[in-house]
Amino acid sequence: MATKTKDKNTEVVEPVETKESTLYYFYSVGCAFCKKTEPIVDKLISEGNDILKLDVSDPNNSGLKKELHDKYGKQCGTPWFVDASTGHQVCGYREEDIVTKWVKGEDIPAPPRPNSPMPRPPFQGASKKEEKEWTEKYTKWIEENSHLPNLQSAKDVLSRPRPKTEPPKPLVPNFTDSQLEEWKKEYQKWYNENTHLPNLQPVDKLANTFIQRKKQFETQQPNSQMMSSNIEGRITSLEQKLDKLMDHLGVK
DSSP, rough: EEEEEEEEEEEEEEEOOOOOOOOOEEEOTTTTHHHHHHHHHHHHHTTTEEEEEEESSSHHHHHHHHHHHHHHHOOEEEEEEEETOOOOEEEEEOHHHHHHHHTTTTOOOOOOOSSSSOOOOOOOTTHHHHHHHHHHHHHHHHHHTTSSOOOHHHHHHHSSSSSSSSSOOOOOOOOOOOOOHHHHHHHHHHHHHHTTTTTOHHHHHHHHHHHHHHHHHHHHHHOOOHHHHHHHHHHHHHHHHHHHHHHGOOOO
């Protein structure tokens, strides 16, 4: 854009500096909550909001993300919305109305967090004694975390489907082929023993996700600062995937 001013008989065109957007949206490939957030971001952009979408697999973007963490004393994986000029942020997935408030300049406080980890419910088929002991611990935990919304009763938690055993832990990005094959065997065995659980991910789908993350990991430059930021995003994504998988445990 430009404005025109007249100096006597001469018409002068004066450039007007365009203000660059400071609204950043950091995301990572394979992040379940990023995929859920994507339609919200696209809608806000289509409505005229200048939001820059930044994939943290790009070294420049991951470096910028760390700079903003350091500058404003923030710590967030992906998805992460941040106004680079103020530090106002939205960390993690939030509904459209919350993100819209951020776009308009509000700083969105993080959701309330528990004071301590929730006691893990006993496995499916546990004895009445184990269930009773867990109920006592959980009741005490609820009292200490009454600030959290939507807390369920012990009876409700125990009535939901629960795993019979612990699932194998997700693979780190630098796994070997033999480690992947071993993990697939362990997970398939666990899967077969826990078909009563809802929303179980098939082994091949999870294995492909690990392979994609490994390829991304291997393409990164061996810069320690950049790698630290990228690994942080991957760990967050893995935690989110595991949270979804173990949702039946009532862990928020």
